Amino acid sequence: MLRATLSSALLIPLAASAALAQTSPWPTVRHDNQRTGRSPVIASQTSDVLYPELTIGGGTALDSEPVVGADGTVYLNTFSILRAIDPASGAQLWSVPNAGKFTTVGPDGRLYVASGSLGDTVTPGYVRAYQPDGTLDWTFTLPTPGGPRAPVTVAPDGTIYGSSNVYTSQSPVLESSVRFALDPAGNLLWNSTVAGQPTAMPMSLSTDGRLYQTGGDQRLRRIDPNSGAILWSVPGGAFERVVSPPLIHGDLVIVCATKGGPVAPTQALLVAFDADTGAVVWSVPFGGPFGIYSVANAVASPVLLANGDVVAFWNKLYRVSPTGQLVSSIPFPTGFDEWSVPVAGADDTLYTWTGDDKVIGFSPVSGAIKFIFNPISGQCITGRTPLILGDGSVFITWQRKTVCENFASTTRLVTLAPSTVLPCDCSQNLPPVASITGEAVVPPFDPKILDGSASADPEGGPLLYEWREILTDFGGALGPILSTDSTLTTSPHQNLTKTYRLKVTDCCDEIDVTTFAQTSTPAGVVTAPALGETWIVGQVHTVKWVPTQFSTAQAIQVSRDGGPWEDIVLQAPNTGSYNWTVTGPTTQNAVVRVFPGDPFFAHSSEPFEIATCQTSLGFAGPGELTLTICGDQLATGGTATLTVAGAPASTLAWLAVGTAANPTPLFGGNLVPSPPQVLVLGLTDLDGVVTLGPLQGGIGPATVYAQAIVLNYSAEVLVAFSNALQVEYLP
Structure with missing residues (x-):
């Protein structure tokens, strides 16, 4: 493949508000008001970090996803503390206590922080506006207790749209919800109260001003931006619940939905509605059945790719065209973390947390993993959605429980270095060729290296490697990823054959796959003398066996013509070999046996000849x-x-x-x-x-x-x- 310079087309967001894109590289949840989850820049391609991972504050936990200011400063909320972070060093620049839980960066560069308490029947929620240096501009206090449970949405003209849940004074039971709009100065433009209809997701705003929201009752609504009135509401028919924020792409509003009941839905669907009428344009099933948590997490928040395709996730990555055709479904590279939602760079590289507490960058075409970032802070991690910054670096935050069984946690962060990789010219690309060299028969418990470095790309470009075991006991299913390096160190177990698969991927997402079977001999088995060999009296020959995990000395004996066992040695180290000066008499039917650590169990050789010359x-x-x-x-x-x-x-x-x-x-x-x-x-x-x-x-x-x-x-x-x-x- 040929390398090319960065195209200016890649620096233009596919479906983002122009005003927001000019002021911030990631101003709100899912990058933009259309919730595309897509950055306009090519992001990190390796796990190289700009600084060692850091802890922010003491016993703190993230309230919401971080956002980025126009100058590249990252803002995050921990226990209602608004913190400004330098992503190049991880240093905290300033903090404001009791600022709120959910931050959005407006087109004017100000920080709009919404906050409310789940089930609070006394304290009203609020929206506050801060300057980029943390100076408070104004506070708008909602007239009812409870408050916002999601960030506000800020339009290009500065109008602020939000929603709030209202709870009864008798018990923390939802009574109603309020949608509201504020002007840039914090003055109320309108509010609309409706019974029920809890809200827990941000509103989505199209580039031409159409407003949508998924409610906590899992219904999608179009809202009049001038009054808050409900223009239409779905679902119904082929699906029963909407479980993601609306993704707006042209005249389509795309969501993840489920059917089959609230606790254990049986099917997930990617559904596209007509942005004007709410009519279903297409519906594509994927995934299922699901557990209760997956309703609001694992099938939520689709991602928009460069060509307009949309991807959704559940163990597999499902890619759907703008016309509703299933383009592909490929296995998710690793275990999927249902609490983290992937985001995409301009080259369509997807970034997400995995089920085993790592962050990966991978291709939605081939599933090839470009890098794996493994936090040093260990297990018991809840990862937040990675944040793509304006220079292509990736800001990562996660909560780590101090004790796995406890709720208390700390917030950790790190920034991955920006990409230096340029896009590929794939117009005349040839696929790569995978190759494995290594030992096919090995002793047990002796690590061996399988080498895939002979794999080649015809154009001489770099390759991505993925090693997995083919699980023959499970119908040939693929096991977890064992390595993303060019080599794999195996750990043979005795008397077992394992088949390993190497997949190599080039820059253009062309792949090749090859396999390698490796058999480990049983521990203790005598491999020399071999069947029919002739060992000469008076000469030194080497008795060989597969060493065991025991460190005890070995007893070695010989029998001639089925006669009694004669001691060769009683204290041979368990190294797998012993040099024996062969003794007579001669025989054409000799057998050697070795006791590999167990005094009651021996392994015998095949018959061989003891001769004299x-x-x-x-x-x-x-x-x-x-x-x-x-x-x-x-x-x-x-x-x-x-x-x-x-x-x-x-x-x-x-x-x-x-x-x-x-x-x-x-x-x-x-x-x-x-x-x-x-x-x-x-x-x-x-x-x-x-x-x-x-x-x-x-x-x-x-x-x-x-x-x-x-x-x-x-x-x-x-x-x-x-x-x-x-x-x-x-x-």
Whole structure:
């Protein structure tokens, strides 16, 4: 793929108020009054931080989502304390106690803070206006107890729209709700009181001034911005509840909705209404069934992408076109955190908290994870929606409980560094190629590395990596992400095969996938001697076994022809190997067993041969020719095999034998047997080997000397001599 310079088109919000965009990079909940959840800038692509994570205040908890001022200052509310934070350092610039819970940045740069108390039957709510330095401009006090439960919405002309819940004086039961509008000076323009209809979400305002709100009774309403009158109200028909703030895109009002009952809805839907009439334009089902908490969280707040598609979330990411067509559904990269709602950068990278308390940036096309930020503050975290700043950095806040079982918590924050990545030119892109190298058979409990760094992008661009295990016991389902690096360190368990999947993704969201099966041998299994091997008496051979987790010494024994067990060693360290100087007698049916830590349980080798070889006298050369006669001692009933190796392929071989040893120089070498008698062995095979046998014992006592000779046309003297053997025949 080719890199390009940042396009000016990417710096224009897709569906945001022009006035708000000029004054603040993120002035309100879900970025703009249309609640698109979309920033006009390309944001962080790595988990690099500008400063170590910090704690704000003492035992504080976030009241609402942070917002950003025109100068980049972040404002957040903790226990009604309004705090100004420098996102470049995390330092607190100032704070105002008892300011309120929900902040919105207006087009004039002022901070509008709304506040109320759930179930409060005495204290009225209020809206306050502050200058960017925390100076109070004015306070508007609502005439009824209770107060706002969501931020106000500030129009481009400065009009302030809000709502408040009213509770009865007898008990904290909702009596009515009030919608109101204020002018920029805090004067009441209108208010409208209706029975019931609790409000807990901010109003959404289209760029041409149409006003909408989802009520706490899970109905979507269009509101007259000049009077507060209800122009229409839904739902009905194919769905029963609206559970997200309205997202406005052109002439559509898009929400997440559910059907199937308030406690355990059976189906989630993405529904688009006609912005003027409230008629259903399209409805696309996704997800379900759900628990009680997911009604207001996990299926809430869709996100608008660059091409006008809308994405919604529940374990999978569902992407729907502006005409209501399901474009794709891909697995959510990790466990979804139903309390955090994703937001998008200009390149459509989505940012959200995961179910295992991490923040990820990932692609809505391929699901490829671009980075994972793992807070060092540990578990028991409730993450807030990430905040995309004007320079592309991402401000992250979360609540961490001091004790997991308690309610008390502290507010933590950090800022991820802005992106230095430029958009890709994908006009002639070729997909990447995934590749894995590693050991297919490994001992248990011994970490091994699978290497995907040989994966390649044809254009030479960077790749994103994702390693998962394929869970064969669960129908081939994918396990959680194990690594996003080019390598994966596995932890083999004994006698088990695991299959790992590597997915690589290039800059243009093209992917390739490959798999690798890794089998771990059972602990304690004897791997040497192997079936049919020949071990020579007097030579050092290595007994090998798969080491166990026990640190105790190992007992190793040998049995010949099914006879009693003989101790080889009683105190061998559990290293997986022991060097044994092989002892006689010879046998064609020997077995070694190892006790791998349990004195009552042993692992045995496959049958192998213990043999003896006739004594070599040396004198080999020229050439690399060797002669061995190995097997039993050559007594009555014993047999052995003569082997010539190291010769050229398909060449003629002879064996010289004699009753005495008298090295005589000949053709550049030494002929040892004397007086020599020469026997034809035949042609060597393609590996340069020829064998003769079995040689029968029992013709002794006698001593014979033997030496092999072969033609070697590549040598100057045309022949090669092997070492000489002293062969002992017994009675």
